[in-house]
Amino acid sequence: MIDKLVAKIQKTNAPIVVGLDPMLAYVPDHIKEAAYREHGETLKGAAEAIWEFNRRIVDAVADLIPAVKPQIAMYEQFGIEGLIAFQKTVSYCKSKDLVVIGDVKRGDIGSTSAAYAAGHLGHVEVGGNVYAPFDEDFITVNPYLGTDGIKPFTDICKKENKGLFILVKTSNPSSGEFQDRLVDGRPLYELVADMVNQWGADLTGSCGYSAVGAVVGATYPEIGKVLRKVMPKSYILVPGYGAQGGKGADLAHYFNEDGLGAIVNSSRGIIAAYKQEAYASFGAEHFEEASRQAVLDMIADIDGALKAAK
């Protein structure tokens, strides 16, 4: 799957991910009203509204981008109906040939990680039947439990040709409380990065990158520069662009000299573009066109930063 991701990034010339984090507050009234008319002001109504919102955005941007990252929390908050919308979103994006990164941030003791891995990346057997319940291409994983919590995920990746992005240095303001602490004289995020290299060592694709990638926030560019060198074969998923303050100019060092190695996520900055001043002229009725323009602007911003850094 890492080979597909890299090939799609090269084809689109767009090292970006659109984050499908559909808060109900971002869904324009005309979409919500139609869903509520059919399903009432219920969890199902909410789930149908976010699914329709996603579908329209995906239709508007799919030709421009390699990948999407649905964040499961935004769906889970609506219970089972929300999870159905998550599952529909994953399969719709796959039908459009987009690489799907399920942002599920799982990780537990081995036996529990194995169940998460089966449900999100692999298969489950029910009597004589075999199902792939969510079937994302990549998922995000929390490494806090150590190697036995990660191995079930890497085992499934090998078997099913899937991939992971492991949290190394997160974008949020408090990420340093644990992640920057010195352990044997080195910040903890560097030790986790060493482990990402080990966990991904025998999962290298023909593109030269490992199916085990890392998450490093756009909001810590100096750390991104260091981590790029510590994990030369890992793709770095870079959240924190846009709504959290990250800019293209901060991001050149997250890439390798081959121009590859990083993929930058923006969620609110794209899906709620029509609410920003810069795209307000599109209006809520044309929210998907605002999202398309925001994607084009993000691609140009990152491309400009990479060219300027050469």
Ligand SMILES: O=C(O)c1cc(=O)[nH]c(=O)n1[C@@H]1O[C@H](COP(=O)(O)O)[C@@H](O)[C@H]1O
């Ligand atoms: O794993 C992630 O994607 C992630 C890691 C991190 O360090 N910071 C971070 O913001 N994220 C996710 O990236 C998305 C960022 O959303 P926006 O700030 O709206 O672009 C959310 O889905 C977050 O859960």
